[in-house]
Amino acid sequence: MKKPMNLRQFVNLKGLISATLLLMFGVMPVVAQNLSDKRHFEEDIDMRIPAGEFDARTVFHLQNINGEIETVGYDGDDILITGTKRISGKARFFDKYGPEDFYMDRLSGDYSLFVFVRQPWAKVEVKGDELHYRSNRKDDWDDYHLEFEFTLKVKVPRHLMADISTINGGELKVKGMRSGIEAGNVNGNIVIEDIRGAVTAKTVNGDISVDFDKQPSENTDLHTVNGNIEVTGPKSLSALVTFKSLHGDLYTDYENISYKPNRTTKIKDGMNSFNIGTSAPIQFGEGGPEMRIRLLNGNAYIKQSKS
Incomplete structure (x- = not known):
């Protein structure tokens, strides 16, 4: 009388059958898949x-x-x-x-x-x-x-x-x-370096970075919806900056600046911060070309070049 299979024999047999079926029929779906690859x-x-x-x-x-x-x-x-x-x-x-x-x-x-x-x-x-x-x-x-x-x-x-x-x-x-x-x-993102002349940079989802190696001589217009804007300029930067952000602030490490008294000023990480509800200008240095910065969700940074 033939002995019944124990559990281990059954599992091994089941695995063998599955492997055999895979070898026999498994190629067809692979070919079909390749056709749609x-x-x-x-x-x-x-x-x-x-x-x-x-x-x-x-x-x-x-x-x-x-x-x-x-x-x-x-x-x-x-x-x-x-x-x-x-x-x-x-x-x-x-x-x-x-x-x-x-x-x-x-x-x-x-x-x-x-x-x-x-x-x-x-x-x-x-x-x-x-x-x-x-x-x-x-x-x-x-x-x-x-x-x-x-x-x-x-x-x-x-x-x-x-x-x-x-x-x-x-x-x-x-x-x-x-x-x-x-x-x-x-x-x-938009990254602009070693630039002269008028600058316009606009993106929707991304940051904007502009590095002026010399004092800008023409206007700058920077705009992003979701992102930050960073401007690096010479230590003697002179510009008239207008800034507007629905959910963000303007930060700078420049000290030779003047602004209207209706702005709120605070300090963050050693940098001056301006929360501006209008587009009234901030004068950097002696003033000069306009630098217009517009954001919806993000901050702006105007920094001195370290070189």
């Missing part, structure tokens, strides 16, 4: 815009959508753009569009040069000195299931005025420009 494409970017395509009056505009940008002003004549293009999406979404449909392109305006990301579902045109995006998407939402990111490094002749922006996917950095900068981000 994402495809990834990566390519280097190398664009050169010769000096003959612009002049000293030209405003250089670089408009990214997804991806960080690092811009450096240099003493050369051409505009040089390098970086990486990344495209990803489920395999079936590559049937209609491919990686070649996403690329860096350029158009010229009256006194502007625009470099931007060309995408298949948007029509782009220049009117005067403005770049207009217009969606030509029909009702096929699958068009938008391809994800794209352009990580860019840019060298710009430092004497040009530049307007640099991105929306998602990283930080925007600018360094060494001499004729001013406009920098825009939506979901990311």
Whole structure:
């Protein structure tokens, strides 16, 4: 008479059966899964815009959508753009569009040069000195299931005025420009260093940092919704600062300042603090160009350079 299986034998047999079934049938779902897996494409970017395509009056505009940008002003004549293009999406979404449909392109305006990301579902045109995006998407939402990111490094002749922006996917950095900068981000920080000329920097979700190596000679406009703003200036900084924050204060370690008596002053960590309900100015040093600082949720810091 055959002995009944004990518990250990039963467990071992159950494991053997499960393993056998996995070997027999487990491959099918894996193959099906692979069919729906994402495809990834990566390519280097190398664009050169010769000096003959612009002049000293030209405003250089670089408009990214997804991806960080690092811009450096240099003493050369051409505009040089390098970086990486990344495209990803489920395999079936590559049937209609491919990686070649996403690329860096350029158009010229009256006194502007625009470099931007060309995408298949948007029509782009220049009117005067403005770049207009217009969606030509029909009702096929699958068009938008391809994800794209352009990580860019840019060298710009430092004497040009530049307007640099991105929306998602990283930080925007600018360094060494001499004729001013406009920098825009939506979901990311803005870092500006060694800058001269007028400065405008705006983001929604991110911090803004601006480092003036010399006394600013033109106005500065800084705005974030959710984040802090930090300005570093020379020890002899002279400016007329207007500050407004719904939920935040302005802090500074400068002492040669004057302000209206209706402001509240307090001390925090050895720095003067100003809680200002209006946009009345604070004079730093002898006064000078305006520095407008606007926040919704965050603090502002104006600090002396340590160098």
